[in-house]
Amino acid sequence: MSSLAWMPIYTGDVLAETAGLSTEEFGTYMLLLFAYWQNGELPNDDIRLARIARLDPERWLAGRPSIEALFGPNWSNDGLDNLRNQAADKRERKIAAGRKGAASRWQNGKSNASANGNRISSANGKGNAEPIATSTISTSGAYEGKAPTHAHTHARGDIPLPINRQEAGQWLSDQGAFPGSENFDECVDLMMSGELDWSHVERLRA
Template identity: 40%
Template sequence: MAVLPYMQFYVADYLADTMHLSTEEHGAYLLLIFNYWQTGKPLPKNRLAGIARLSNDRWTDVERSLNEFFIDDGNTWTHQRIERDLLSVKGAQSQRSEAGKKSAQKRAEKKTKENQPKSNDRSTTDERNSNDRWTDVERSLNEFFIDDGNTWTHQRIERDLLSVKGAQSQRSEAGKKSAQKRAEKKTKENQPKSNDRSTTDERNSNDRSTNKDPDKDLNTDLKDQTPHIAGACENGPSPDESPPQELDDVFWTDDPTVKFPMATTWQPSPDFKRRAAVWGNILDGPDPGYSPQELASFTTYWKAEGKAFHHVQWEQKFSRHLASQRGGSPPGAKPKRQRQGAFEPSGNYGEKPPEFN
């Protein structure tokens, strides 16, 4: 095992000593010194060819050139430069190890001394000195307290403590009353409606049913006076006419009690085109009655406004937006209403009427 995962390698010194070596000899020499540093001991001669990764024939030629860098004692090759570097590294490691051991020992001794209890002599002396100092200080502080023989009382602090305790008690009582009121209010809201309310609803229902009777009679009279209407009512709607379709609530995806601001991911209902027609905005073209560009223009405009509406209100705005945009108005603009009863003068301005001639 190597003493260090790296070795000191001085390129200038190496090249100065090995300028005469071939490429093959350079490789064999580097492998030998690397193995030397890795094992930390001289190289055995019977393994030199294997360490250099050469055949026996090639090693015989290379050995003549590399022999000059090592000391051959008959069994091993020793490299003096690597031996010096190994001794230096081992010495530095030994010094650091000894220094670490001494430092750890000092820290342990210091910790042991800190954890030892102080001697009785020192504690007795400290207590005596403390009592002497308190006797001198007591004379100055006695004027701020009331001495009843056993305790010292500070009047200002006592008043502040009473004030704080009183305020805390008041806040506690107020909180309890507020919680009780909320609980009573919640209980009343959860209770079923009283019989008086149901009786009032029944009375109002009876009144409404009574008010409807004259209307039925009036409709009967009108049908009698208009035979063509009566006949149509009796025969029912013609085959060509179909009753108006009601809006299907299956596709309502919003909570009618929640308002939300516009987002780029907002989508109208699947039957948006039919809803727009019910609201008086006829949208030409195939379903869904709008293009992705028109929807993007609408959502971008209202997202910047930051206003919140219900889902159905957004759909109504979108249908009006499509009608106004296709008529040439900008997004969010209301359709212009034509003024009625505007004064339109006749003739040319500055012309005198005939009556004044």
């Protein structure tokens, strides 16, 4: 039998049956009970029993007669055997109930998924749900065969006369011209002098 996580202690019974023990003997007895509960038995070996009791061999042998009287043959304990069997049965029932509940939840989830799939199929009038079509952008029509204009293209109008070169460069950049491109500085100069026209701007965009 595997070890169990908890051990019931009936304090009235324990205190009654250990009334004749010293404090050390009581501690020894409880340590032996704990080991019995975990393993289902105790070794019939004084060296190992002394280690379980956390005593040196001499002290163990001195207290052994009082402790042994509380156990059955070969350090058996019918009371703990019955409690262990009850606890093990209860644990197995809980495990079985948990497995049954998990299986039921899985089956219900599977049934719900199947029902949802059937509803989708019925709504579509087909055995399988129809895929959702994705929209596409057509390249045909008025723009076919034409290169797109720059994203920053502005409606044509009068070219302003800037206050300084920085303002001129900013205006040209707003029209889609790159400041590092060829003829950019030349267009800035033309704009400052009022001689810039839209043909210059178009060439600068190209």
